[in-house]
Structure formats: structure tokens, C-alpha cells
Amino acid sequence: MGDHSHGPAKGLSRWLFTTNHKDIGTMYLWFSFAMFILGGAFAMIIRAELFQPGMQLVEPGFFNQMTTLHGLVMVFGAIMPSFVGLANWMIPMMIGAPDMALPRMNNWSFWILPPGFLMLASTLFMEGGAPAFGWTFYAPLSTTYAAPSVTFFIFAIHALGISSIMGSINIIATVMNMRAPGMTYMKMPLFVWTWLITAFLLVAVMPVLAGAVTMMLMDIHFGTSFFSAAGGGDPVLFQHIFWFFGHPEVYIIILPAFGVVSQIIPAFSRKPLFGYASMVYATAAIAFLSFIVWAHHMYTVGMPVAGELFFMYATMLIAVPTGVKVFNWVTTMWQGALSFETPMLFSIGFLVLFTIGGFTGLMLSIAPADFQYHDTYFVVAHFHYVMVAGAVFSMTAAVYYWLPKWTGKMYNESMGKIHFWISFVGFNIAFFPQHFVGLAGMPRRIPDYALQFADFNMMSSIGAFIYGASQILFLYNVVATIVGGKTVSDEKVWDGAEGLEWTVATPAPYHTFEVPPKIDPAHAHS
């Protein structure tokens, strides 16, 4: 057992063969940042083309490939793996476990990802080009009319689906079996709770996505007709299956983000989280509701009125548990001793902008109104408010918040604040005008637009370039911290922070909690 006392192996083999949750978490985080830059580069091409009306830079076919790959890379390559990386780093340290329950599988679930995305990115150089059917890959665009590279796309989805399922099984197994004695479920930090529920969602719906792409594969190559009307199938079936996966998927993306801000807001408000139990129940309620609202993405396919009404009311219901959460975060800050370090700024930015995204979501949930909003830039604005200002802002907050614990170095606070303000302003310049052009009827995923949308689109592009550039500052700040940041050695880097991760040395040693920590039974949740 002496095996466990020494540190990491040297060189490349450390990263290839590691079973250490911190190493794997680090790899996930760097990989997702690389994907964030790649997906961001695709977005820059989209915004550059849309800077002025008319066709300027790229062919329409290539534009379609960019919108498709931007969505796929950001959802499956940047946001999801970044939160899995965070889970790997933080969950064992938050529940007092020495590592993840299945360390070898953990290694495998990471190392499936890079080949999967290599396969997806390689389609750009294939005959017929990359997938160009949108990230939702509706049949028959993705079957009858797809470029031959669609087969590579299908196997890439299989690869990252397997990776996600294994990662989630690992997280559930860890949380259910490896908590330190005394760490009851209702004492777990909220980040652990939200991830536990997210992992259950992933186990339930990633196989559905795998099923959908498998049906596509069979329709394309083996003569079945799941989605082809000529053989008795139905393209609308594809949309039902896709969104049965796709709606829980958006909560898979946002629930860990809820968990992160639920850790950070109390720390910088110097108050315990308001309404801990209601936060747990609200998370579970959102997860349950996510399974019965999928068809609100397809109001215009021609559903019966009863169906429209059911999905409309069920969708509106989600605003209740989400409202509970927003209320609890605001109430946590109420009369707190607030300070505004970078993680807190990003969390408050999250809170404000995610709420705007939530409200536009509520507008979209109204079936009769959705007939106007459907497939316009209003939808684009809505989901970027929840995906970028929601998930990405909270992920950025998490990196600033835990970076000193990971590295033992403090990042440059002024640069962090500048990063926040440039991101916040750039993001809003980029996406707020898209509400207006969307309501005025500008369709999404089209490389050209009518002249009356020109001014707002130019603003939007400028904002997107500002937001994109601010991420370079982020990268610089993180690298500069790791290379030459000011050393911090306090176990508790932030004076208001609570939780087991702040009881271990800084930087966090390679192995933590080989002996389970003592949990004070009187102490409430952290």
C-alpha cells in the first residue's frame, strides 16, 4: 500500500495513465478550455460573416458548418467536460473521499474525449465538408441530405456519450459510497448535490441520444426508415427523440452551474446559503420536470392543441423551482458582508443575466407566442443568456474561486476584475440586440439578412469580438498565476469560504483525505 504515499509520476505517462482525480480534473479543464477556444473561433467566423449584410467572407455551406460545429463543440466539448473536470477535482475533496470510486474508468472516460473530438473536427477537411445541419441535427437534413462525413459525426457522438455516461456513473458511485462518516446527504455541499442529480440525468438521457444517432446510422447505411416517410417512418419522430434527450441536456449544463454559484455567493456574502433544503428540492424538481417538457422545442411541428397546452403549462411550471433558487441566492446576499472579488462578480453576473435568460425562456414557453419567436434570433439570444452568461460565467467564477486552492498561487485580482467587466459588457453588446432582431423576424442559421437588421448585427458582432478577446485575458491570467502568481498558503484562501476543501493544505496535496475527516455533527451543511 506504500504505493499511495508518493507523488505523481514524471512526464507524459503521468497524464496518460493517471488515476488521480485531481490530474484527471485538470486534464478535463484544459481540454474543455481548448474546445472553448475552438468553438469560439467558429463563433468569430459566424459573427464576422454577419458583421454586414450580404455575403462577405465565407460560402453559405461553410457558414452552416460553422453554426453546427460551434454548437456541438461548445455544448459537448466545452461546457459539459468543464463541469465534469470541476466535479473530478472538487467532489472527492468536498465529501472527504480519497479519490473517485472508479479511478481507472475515470482515466478512460477522459481519454475517449480527445479522439472523439478529433474525429468531429476532422470532418472539416473531408469531401463534402463537416456536418452542416445544425447542432440539433434534425432528420432528414442529417440523414438523406447530409454530407458523407455524417458517419464520423455519429461515431463522435457515440464516443463522447460513452464518456459522459462513464463519468456520471463514477460521480454517482462516488457520492453514494465514498462520503466521509457523518457527511449525510443533507450536509453535502450544494455543488455535490447538483452534480449528483445531473449525473442521474446524464445516465437517463445520454443513451437516448446514442439511440437517436444509431437510428440515423441505420437509416443512412442499413436501409431502415426510422425517419423516412417513404418507408413508413417519420422525421418528426427524430425531433421527439432528440428533444427527449435535449431538454434534460440543457439542465445537465445548467445544474452544476447552479451548484457553483451556490458555493461562491455564500462565501463572499459571509453568510450560510439561504434555504439549503429548498435548493436541494428545487434542483430535484427541475430535474423531474425536464423530462416532461421536451416538445416545447417543437410547438410548430403541428401538435394537437392539447399537446401544446400540456407542454406550455409544464414548461411554465419550471419557473417555480428556478425562481426559488434565484430568490435564495438574492436572499443569501441580503444583509451579508459582501465583497466583490472576481468569483463573486462572475456569480452576480450569472445571477442577473441568467434571470434575463430565464424570463425570455418563459416568453418562449407560451405556445402561441412561440410561433413568432421560433427559429429566430430571439431564441439565439435566449439560449446564449442561459448557456454563456449562465454556464460559462459560473464556470469562470469557479476557476477563479478554486484556482488558488489548486495551484497555491493567487491570480491577479485587478486583471480578473477587468476580465469580468470586459466579458460582461461584451456579452451584453453581443447578445442583447439579438432579442430585437429576433422579434423583428430575423431567422437564425442564415448567413445573410435583410438590410434593416444591419446596425444591430454590427453591434452584435463587435460585442462578440470583445467577449472573445476577453477570454485571451482569462487564459493569460490563469497561466501567469500558475507560472508566477503570488504564493498563498492559508488553507482557507477566502475568509468566508466553507467546506472540507478549505481544510486541506494549499495547494491541495496530490492525495487528500486518505484518512476520512471528522465531520462536526452540529455543523450544518457547508
Add this chain to the structure above:
Amino acid sequence: MIRIAANPALDTVIKLVAVSCAMFAFVFVVMVPLYDVLCDALGINGKTSGEAYSAVPAVVDESRTITVQFITNNAADMPWEFAPSVTALKVHPGAATDTVFFAENVTNHAMVAQAIPSVSPSRAAEYFLKTECFCFNQQPLDAKTSAEMPLQFIVDQELPEDIKTITLSYTIFDVTERAGEALASR
């Protein structure tokens, strides 16, 4: 006796793997058939019944007149000429009405086609009853030949009052490659 210490998480893992396999199977064995059953049973999504309606002696409701419009579409890469003989008919609910569609194989080789119907508004689908339809079978045609394809239908007397016009759309697909395979006719 040597006891191999089992990972305490093993039980959890086995259950979760079983759940994910079950969800994969769920898509194929539950979602797909359930979708078809629901669409057929509720007549939603404009799907009309795939089987001939056996006419029961019905009272013709002459107080109402319904306009039935006919539209034809060709699926991509389907070169046939395909058109209705009349584009609209005025019918009384309960009365059996005959019409024909024309199809011509303009290519130089024999082909097999399948027409897929869709009714709009979709609420009307379950009240649009076809007693005879070319869409129940595949239509083979030799090169440069044409055919008249019959349709007989009855609009049910129970059709909701507010529906005055029903549009029946046929899309014709090239199924030559699949023609050997047994297909559920629609």
C-alpha cells in the same frame, strides 16, 4: 480462504450500467412504437389510417358542404409526373366520393413509387376516411408509361363544425430499391 475485497461501489455501478442500457433499449422498443401507436390512434400529425375503411351505411349530411383540396408533391430525386385530376371537390359529409390521380414514369427505366398521404388540418385526419386508395399499395410503372390511380373517400359526419376545408397532400417517393422488401403500406 482468500477474499477479494469488492469495491463497495460495485453494486451502484452495476445498477447504473443497467439503467443506461435500459434507456438505450427504451428508445427502440418503447419510443418508436409508442410514437406510431399514438399517431395512429389519435390521428395526430396529419397521419390518416393506413388501412381501407369499410364503409358502413351512412347518412349523407347534405346540410354541410366541405371543400376537399388535393395537393401532390414529389420527394427529392423523384422524377415522376404526379398530379390530381381535380384540385378541389365539394362534398357532403357521409357521401362516398371518387377521384383519380395521374402518375407518369418519365424515366427510361421501370420504377416503383409509394405515395404518403397527409391531412391538414391535422385534427381532420381521423375524420377523413379512405375506402380505396392507391397509397395503400406501391405503384410500379414501366419506363414512359402512365397510370390513373383511384381514390375513394368519405368525410365523416362527426367532422368538427368549424372545419370547412380539408387539404389532402400526397408526397410520392421513389421506393424502387426497397420494392423487394415487404413494406407496411400506408
